[in-house]
Structure formats: C-alpha cells, structure tokens
Amino acid sequence: MFHLFSGLEFWIGVSLVLALTFVLAFEFINGFHDTANAVATVIYTKAMPPHLAVVMSGIFNFLGVLLGGVGVAYAIVHLLPVELLINVDTGRGLVMVFAMLAAAIAWNLGTWYFGIPASSSHTLIGSILGVGLANALITDVPLADGVNWGKAMDIALSLVFSPIAGFLVAGCLLLLFKRWWPSSKMHKTPEQRKQMDSKKHPPFWNRLVLVLSAMGVSFVHGSNDGQKGIGLIMLVLIGIVPAQFVLNENSTSYQIDRTRDAATHLQAFYTRNQDAVDHFLALSSNRHDSSHLPEQFHCDPQLTLATIDALRKELTGVTRYQELPAAKRITVRRYLLCLDDTAKKVASLEGLDSRDREDLNRLRADLTATTEYAPFWVIVAVALALGTGTMVGWRRVVLTVGEKIGKQGMTYAQGMSAQLTAVGAIGLANVFSLPVSTTHVLSSGVAGTMVANRSGLHGSTIRTILMAWVLTLPASMILAASLFWIGMQIAG
Structure with a gap:
C-alpha cells in the first residue's frame, strides 16, 4: 500500500491521503447510517441484545465486502462517461x-x-451524476454526454423498483404467514408478548429466523454497499495516481494474453457481422490501422478497428504490465475502455441475434478483466470502515423503523417478512451487479407489512421518508455539482 506515495509530489500525496480518508469516512458513516436498518427489526423485536446485534452485523458486513466481488463497484464507476474516465488528470x-x-x-x-x-446509495449516485453534469457544463460537452445515461437508467430503475418490490413482497409474505399460522405467537408485538406471556424474547423459531435474516441483510448490505466504497477508492487511485492503478499490475501473462485475444476476436466478430454494424462502426472505411488515431485520444466508434490495431501492437510480447512505461499503461486502459464502451453500444443495435449479443458480452468481460479490479488492501480497508461504522449510531433509525412507520408496534412476523424480503431483493441485485438501497428496501418492506396487517401508517413518518427519497438525488446532485464547480474555479 505504501508504494502509492513513492515519487509523488508532497501536495499530491497529502491529497491522496485526504481523499482515501474521505472515502473511508463515507463508508464508516454508511455503516451506522444504513446498517441500522439491517438490525432495526432484530433489536426492536428483542431477538438479540442491541450490542450483540450490531457487533454481529458489523462482522457480517465485513464478510460481505470481502466476498462480494467488484461488479457493483464498477457499475458505480461507469456512471461517469467513458470520455471523463479516460481523460482524468490529477x-x-x-x-x-x-x-x-x-x-x-x-x-x-x-x-x-x-x-x-x-x-x-441515492446520495452517492446523485453526487456522481452531479459531478458528471457539472464537468460537461465546464468543458462545453453536451449534457447528454456528461453522464453514462444508459448505466444511470439501469441503476435508477433498480433503485425505484426495489422498494416497490419490497413493499409488495413483504406484505404478501406476511399475509401468507397469517394464512398458514393464523394463531401463532409470531403475530404478537414485543409489548404484547411481554404482557400476555410474560416473555421478553420471541418464540424460538421466530427468533432464529429474525437473527439469521438480520445477519443475511447485513451480509448482502456489505456486498452491495461496500462495493460502492471500493468503486470510489478505485476512482481516487486512478484519478490521482493513474500510473499504478489504471491496469491490474498483478495480472498474469495468461490474463494479458486473454485481453489481447479478446481484441482479435472482437475484430473478427465485427467483420463477421459487418452488415449489422457497418453503419455504426464504418468498417468499410480505410481507417483501420493505428496511424489514423488522433493525437488527443477520444472514443470514436468509427475508429474501432484502428483502436484494436493499436491495442494489439501495445500488448505484443507483453507478459507483465510492469514492462510497459506508465504512459503506455494509461494508453492501454484508454483503448480497453473505449473498445468496451463501443461493444456495449453495438450489443444494443438491431440486426444482432441473442447468441451474437452473448458472444459480445463475453468478449467485453475478457477486455475489462485487467481494468475492473480492486487490490486486496482496498477491499479490506472498506470492509473495516463499514464494519466498524455498523457498531455505532444505530439507535435513531431503529426507533423510526420499529415504531414510527406503522401506527402499531412491529410484530415478529412483520420483522421476519421485511428482513427475508430485503435479503432476497438485495442478494438478487448483487447477482446482476446493480446498486440498491438497503434503507429503502427494508423500510418499504416494513411499510408493506403494516398495510397488510391493517396497522395503518404514520403519515408524518412516511411523508418524511418519501421526502428524503425524493430530495436525496437532486439535493446531492446540486451539492456535488456546486462543489465541483467551485473546486475547478479554485484549481484554475
């Protein structure tokens, strides 16, 4: 890790430390901000003592980050347009x-x-979108090109539909519990359980499900939200010390060969499907060799074959990325990102059948195998920040989730329904590398169970949550765009 600072100017080194501190602070705050939702039901229903619950949740968040991969991390990174990603200076x-x-x-x-x-999640995504749009305004780039709108729409849909699904599925699950076990003690609130049965804790099986599902929510939260922090750190490293992090320097010769072969196969794919892609890639033009690439490199689909030619030349005979000078590594990454971006756009063209699209997506995975990565120390640092953040600051949100969403207290069955729904929804989002909000999925799940239980909802709390839901994205966009504009003015 400390090799980061070798050869850096003092002010860049200080800036790097501050930037990494900011990212880890964001993940720490994310821990006690979001993970309170993961333990809210298990604490409120007294299935676990609060301090044990938050410690266990912190451990499972840590494990979720370690084992979650980097798919969501790069979904966040690629919210920024490829032109900004390939041309970021320090x-x-x-x-x-x-x-x-x-x-x-x-x-x-x-x-x-x-x-x-x-x-x-909304906050971070809004901030990234705000920076992208502000950068477009400053650099006179069309706003349509200021953000990767395709990726933004995918993420927006997941953020919008996941809480709706949480509301409906949790409500339906509670109705099934009431139908299958209408007289079960699971339908009591902790207060009713204490008054009627003189028991402090839920029945054994209900308690077991509540504990296991709470830890499941913590794990999938770590694997989803932790990756957002990983994506941020990779943005920091690539933006501030690009020579060391634009490519995975630990890539094996096999992985580099695979990347080079992917470019060769990509060229063959375009040639084979020339009728379908020629209008977009201009394959029939003569600009097929790297001599046609402009000095100020940018992504131009009509220069795709020339870019492939240049990439293959740069990687010929290379067995380790350390063999390439720093400037060459930056250039190789630019080629790879542009080829991947163009391939993604080609995959959406009409005239390609589903099998061709699958082939193209496999080639894209090979192209980005050495650019979409995270060093192990980055994953551990984010896991520690998120896990320790989980262990503080949980009380405020637990009270809101347990008592202020519905007009009556939460029953054990409601807690189980909301948590099982959250585990399923967030776990599914992880499979498809989509960032979702643990907060919104779980809160909407609780609201769905309140409606299904005919408990009624606290209008003021629901309005506050909805207001935060509606305002978070535009507020964070405006705030981040303003700060970016001010920073660029100061930087000159």
Whole structure:
C-alpha cells in the first residue's frame, strides 16, 4: 500500500491521503447510517441484545465486502462517461473525488441526525451524476454526454423498483404467514408478548429466523454497499495516481494474453457481422490501422478497428504490465475502455441475434478483466470502515423503523417478512451487479407489512421518508455539482 506515495509530489500525496480518508469516512458513516436498518427489526423485536446485534452485523458486513466481488463497484464507476474516465488528470481527479464525497457525507450526516432512513446509495449516485453534469457544463460537452445515461437508467430503475418490490413482497409474505399460522405467537408485538406471556424474547423459531435474516441483510448490505466504497477508492487511485492503478499490475501473462485475444476476436466478430454494424462502426472505411488515431485520444466508434490495431501492437510480447512505461499503461486502459464502451453500444443495435449479443458480452468481460479490479488492501480497508461504522449510531433509525412507520408496534412476523424480503431483493441485485438501497428496501418492506396487517401508517413518518427519497438525488446532485464547480474555479 505504501508504494502509492513513492515519487509523488508532497501536495499530491497529502491529497491522496485526504481523499482515501474521505472515502473511508463515507463508508464508516454508511455503516451506522444504513446498517441500522439491517438490525432495526432484530433489536426492536428483542431477538438479540442491541450490542450483540450490531457487533454481529458489523462482522457480517465485513464478510460481505470481502466476498462480494467488484461488479457493483464498477457499475458505480461507469456512471461517469467513458470520455471523463479516460481523460482524468490529477487536478481534475482530486476536485471530482472531493466534490462527490463531501456532498455525500454532508447529506448522509444530516439525514442520520434527524433519524431519517435516507439512502446512501441515492446520495452517492446523485453526487456522481452531479459531478458528471457539472464537468460537461465546464468543458462545453453536451449534457447528454456528461453522464453514462444508459448505466444511470439501469441503476435508477433498480433503485425505484426495489422498494416497490419490497413493499409488495413483504406484505404478501406476511399475509401468507397469517394464512398458514393464523394463531401463532409470531403475530404478537414485543409489548404484547411481554404482557400476555410474560416473555421478553420471541418464540424460538421466530427468533432464529429474525437473527439469521438480520445477519443475511447485513451480509448482502456489505456486498452491495461496500462495493460502492471500493468503486470510489478505485476512482481516487486512478484519478490521482493513474500510473499504478489504471491496469491490474498483478495480472498474469495468461490474463494479458486473454485481453489481447479478446481484441482479435472482437475484430473478427465485427467483420463477421459487418452488415449489422457497418453503419455504426464504418468498417468499410480505410481507417483501420493505428496511424489514423488522433493525437488527443477520444472514443470514436468509427475508429474501432484502428483502436484494436493499436491495442494489439501495445500488448505484443507483453507478459507483465510492469514492462510497459506508465504512459503506455494509461494508453492501454484508454483503448480497453473505449473498445468496451463501443461493444456495449453495438450489443444494443438491431440486426444482432441473442447468441451474437452473448458472444459480445463475453468478449467485453475478457477486455475489462485487467481494468475492473480492486487490490486486496482496498477491499479490506472498506470492509473495516463499514464494519466498524455498523457498531455505532444505530439507535435513531431503529426507533423510526420499529415504531414510527406503522401506527402499531412491529410484530415478529412483520420483522421476519421485511428482513427475508430485503435479503432476497438485495442478494438478487448483487447477482446482476446493480446498486440498491438497503434503507429503502427494508423500510418499504416494513411499510408493506403494516398495510397488510391493517396497522395503518404514520403519515408524518412516511411523508418524511418519501421526502428524503425524493430530495436525496437532486439535493446531492446540486451539492456535488456546486462543489465541483467551485473546486475547478479554485484549481484554475
């Protein structure tokens, strides 16, 4: 890790330390902001003592980050347009990172202070979008190109539909519990259990499900939200010390060969499907060799074959990325990102059958195998920040989830329904590398069970949560865009 600072100017080294600190602070805040939702039901129903619950949740969050991969991390990174990702210099990278993180941290702390279950995912994504749009305005790039709108729409749909699904599925699950076990003690609240049965804890099987599902929520939260922190750190490292992190320097010769072969197969794929892709890639033109690439490199689909030619030349005979000079590694990454971006656009063209699209997606995976990665120390650092953050600051949100969403207290069956739904929804999102909000999935699940139980909802709490849901994205976008603009003015 400490080799990061070798050869860096003092102010860049200090900026790097501050940027990494900001990211880990964001993950720490995310821990006590979002993970309170993961333990809210298990604490409120007295299935576990609070301190044991948050410690266990912290451990499972840690494990979730370690084992979760990097799919969601790079879904976050690729919210920014490819042109910005390939042309970030140190100064712009610093301003971009600090604007995103300062906006996200400020909004997260504000909503946590007032006990509002707002979404860290919405906050972070809004901050990234704000920076992308502000960069477009500053650099006179069309707003349509300021953000990767395709990726943004995918993420927006997952963020919108996941809480709706949580509401409906949790409500239906509770109705099934009531139908199958209508007289079960699971339908009592902790208060009723204490008054009627003189028992402090839920019945054994209900308690077991509550504990296991709470730990499951913590694990999938870590694997989803932790990856957002990993993505942020990789943005920091690539933006500030690109020479060391644009490519995975630990890539084996096999992985580099696979990357080079993917470019060769990609060229063959385009040639084989020339009728379907020629209008987009201009394959019939003569600009097929690397001599046609402009000096100021940018992604141009009509220069795809020339880019493939240049990439193959750069990687010829290379067995380790350390063999390439720093400038060459940056260039190779630019080629790979552009080829991947173009291939993604080609996959959406009409005229390709489903098998061709699958082939193209496999080639994309090979192309990005050495660019979409995270060093182990990054994963561990994020896991520690998220896990330790889980162990503090949980009380405010637990009270909101347990008592203030519905007009009556939460029953054991409601807690189980909400948590099982959250595990399923977030776990499924992880499979498809989509960032979702643990806060919104679980809170909407609790609300769904309240409606299904005919308990009624606290209008004021629901309005507050919905207001935070509606305002988080635009507020974080505006805040991050403003900070980015101010930072760029100061940077000159």
